[in-house]
Amino acid sequence: MTLVAGIDSSTQSVKVSVHDAETGVVVRQACAPHPEGVSCPPQRWWEALSEASSGLLDGVAALAVAGQQHGMVTLDEAQKPVRPALLWSDTRSAAAAAALVAELGAEEWARAVGSVPVAAFTVTKLRWLAENEPDLARRVTYVMLPHDYLTLRLGGVAVTDRGDASGTGYWSPATGQYRNDLVRRAFGRDVVLPRVASPHELVAATPSGVLLAPGTGDNMATALGLELTAGDVVISLGTSGTAFAISDTPTADASGAVAGFADATGKFLPLVCTLNAARVLAAVASLLGMGLDEIGRLALTSPPGAEGLVLLPYLDGERTPNLPDATGSLLGLTRTNLTAANIAQASVEGMLCGLADAVDALRASGVVPKRLLLVGGAASNAAVQQIAATLFGIEVDVPTPAQYVARGAAWQAAWALADGVRPQWTLPVAQRFEPDLQPQVRENYAAARAQVYG
Numbered sequence: 001m002t003l004v005a006g007i008d009s010s011t012q013s014v015k016v017s018v019h020d021a022e023t024g025v026v027v028r029q030a031c032a033p034h035p036e037g038v039s040c041p042p043q044r045w046w047e048a049l050s051e052a053s054s055g056l057l058d059g060v061a062a063l064a065v066a067g068q069q070h071g072m073v074t075l076d077e078a079q080k081p082v083r084p085a086l087l088w089s090d091t092r093s094a095a096a097a098a099a100l101v102a103e104l105g106a107e108e109w110a111r112a113v114g115s116v117p118v119a120a121f122t123v124t125k126l127r128w129l130a131e132n133e134p135d136l137a138r139r140v141t142y143v144m145l146p147h148d149y150l151t152l153r154l155g156g157v158a159v160t161d162r163g164d165a166s167g168t169g170y171w172s173p174a175t176g177q178y179r180n181d182l183v184r185r186a187f188g189r190d191v192v193l194p195r196v197a198s199p200h201e202l203v204a205a206t207p208s209g210v211l212l213a214p215g216t217g218d219n220m221a222t223a224l225g226l227e228l229t230a231g232d233v234v235i236s237l238g239t240s241g242t243a244f245a246i247s248d249t250p251t252a253d254a255s256g257a258v259a260g261f262a263d264a265t266g267k268f269l270p271l272v273c274t275l276n277a278a279r280v281l282a283a284v285a286s287l288l289g290m291g292l293d294e295i296g297r298l299a300l301t302s303p304p305g306a307e308g309l310v311l312l313p314y315l316d317g318e319r320t321p322n323l324p325d326a327t328g329s330l331l332g333l334t335r336t337n338l339t340a341a342n343i344a345q346a347s348v349e350g351m352l353c354g355l356a357d358a359v360d361a362l363r364a365s366g367v368v369p370k371r372l373l374l375v376g377g378a379a380s381n382a383a384v385q386q387i388a389a390t391l392f393g394i395e396v397d398v399p400t401p402a403q404y405v406a407r408g409a410a411w412q413a414a415w416a417l418a419d420g421v422r423p424q425w426t427l428p429v430a431q432r433f434e435p436d437l438q439p440q441v442r443e444n445y446a447a448a449r450a451q452v453y454g
Contacts, residue, residue, distance in 0.1 A: 004018070006408065006410030009146055024410075030052045042073050049150060049153075064409040066409040067150065070087075070088035082136050093128035110252040115260050124169065142192045143192070145167075162196055163263055170183045224407075226427075232369075233359060250268050264412060274319060277351055278377045301341045318354075371396070
């Protein structure tokens with residue numbers, strides 16, 4: 001049996017998954033936690049990966065790393081970290097993002113790199129670093145993404161892929177080239193950027209002889225792990241929430257709602273991201289002194305619409321809509337509707353309404369959804385499953401729970417190992433949920449948002 005491994009280095013933890021290269025069947029898995037927070041010393045990712053992979057990679061022929069998108073890893077001339085990496089969820093560069101957009105204009109940014117940069121994007125973090133930590137900025141030689149750093153530690157090469165590169169704000173999905181002029185605009189000078197490898201290229205090997213594929217961003221790896229086809233829209237409910245689909249052509253949305261990313265195969269991945277997803281349910285569960293499953297069961301005892309209670313779940317600011325300084329709001333409170341069940345229902349509805357808006361934005365960019373696939377940590381919640389089908393107004397498939405980012409990275413490793421012959425892995429079984437009569441939940445949510453934010 002030929003073995004391949006996929007690594008998912010996410011915000012919260014690292015997962016390592018070893019698969020049969022021919023069938024995709026999981027052979028063994030392990031994980032290790034990452035530190036909490038919106039910045040992280042890159043060395044801590046390496047330590048977690050070393051812990052999780054200890055003894056796990058014996059007999060593995062090839063592997064790939066998938067990582068959280070956008071984070072800024074800065075290295076000096078000796079390839080040592082200059083400062084803790086700023087993660088995608090770090091909003092301190094919001095003012096820098098606004099300034100960069102004002103300088104070029106949203107339409108020019110969309111034409112240049114397919115996206116209008118917000119605080120999550122690496123290019124905005126470069127501007128923040130140059131302006132706020134100039135002494136550290138002068139020490140920077142290399143700039144890379146979280147998955148690039150781990151590939152560097154594994155194989156000694158500074159290399160990335162088109163999928164993850166498309167989230168930096170200085171690589172163009174349309175041309176397949178870096179925009180070094182945008183790096184200079186943000187940072188004031190050139191830096192060394194990772195080479196962008198071909199999608200199924202073998203880029204290096206570890207000291208023990210395991211071959212390395214280029215890896216990719218976490219959303220791109222999920223698309224590989226689910227083997228998406230045209231008409232599939234993924235709603236991923238992790239720490240953040242994302243809605244994305246495969247496209248044959250690049251997108252460029254000057255409104256900033258849709259990020260025009262590349263995928264990991266040579267196509268494109270229009271994506272909408274919200275900062276607040278599973279963390280909303282976790283916060284409400286903590287408030288009510290319950291577990292996540294209990295919150296789901298409690299929510300289903302409340303009627304759709306939570307008797308007029310509406311939660312705007314912007315607990316950590318928000319990316320879509322672009323409200324980095326926003327806070328959460330609970331609206332429509334009355335003496336009769338202020339119950340634990342309604343709060344639970346409103347938290348699920350609030351989280352999902354933002355993602356229903358995201359699917360509408362994808363439609364506006366030309367995506368025609370035929371079905372939705374619900375994945376991520378919160379996708380197994382019973383209330384989330386049924387309420388999603390109701391709010392989205394389209395059938396929702398919930399694939400068997402699995403580590404789809406790690407699976408996608410392993411799929412890429414198998415693809416590269418087979419010299420570009422696409423693996424024929426068994427697709428996950430999905431449970432289907434049909435839409436119910438749609439209540440006025442989304443309308444109430446939109447009205448509440450307009451009331452608070454105009």
